[in-house]
Amino acid sequence: MPGTDRLAIAAHLHVLLRRKTGRVTDTEWMAANADYALEIVRFARQRAQEDDVPELADWAGRLEQAVHEAQPETRRPLLDVAAQAVRQRIAAPPPPETPRYVGGIR
Numbered sequence: 171m172p173g174t175d176r177l178a179i180a181a182h183l184h185v186l187l188r189r190k191t192g193r194v195t196d197t198e199w200m201a202a203n204a205d206y207a208l209e210i211v212r213f214a215r216q217r218a219q220e221d222d223v224p225e226l227a228d229w230a231g232r233l234e235q236a237v238h239e240a241q242p243e244t245r246r247p248l249l250d251v252a253a254q255a256v257r258q259r260i261a262a263p264p265p266p267e268t269p270r271y272v273g274g275i276r
Contacts, residue, residue, distance in 0.1 A: 176236045177201040207237045242268045
């Protein structure tokens with residue numbers, strides 16, 4: 171599912187949560203971060219049951235489906251990704267030195 175569709179679903183769910191529960195969410199982060207989106211899905215489903223708002227559960231299901239479609243099969247822990255980035259940075263040669271002032275100080 172394209173990112174624009176996930177963003178549209180997240181925006182709709184954001185408006186529903188704001189109106190029905192008073193909860194403010196970050197729409198862009200919800201569309202980009204699977205963990206945050208799934209937590210919002212859990213919260214929306216819980217409030218849908220407590221407050222008898224089936225529309226919240228419906229949109230939570232749509233967001234959950236969009237997240238699972240966008241998620242790659244294997245996820246790597248953030249620590250592994252960061253460690254790999256540091257190793258690559260250490261292995262790269264340093265950039266050549268450039269003069270700080272061109273033509274001297276005035």
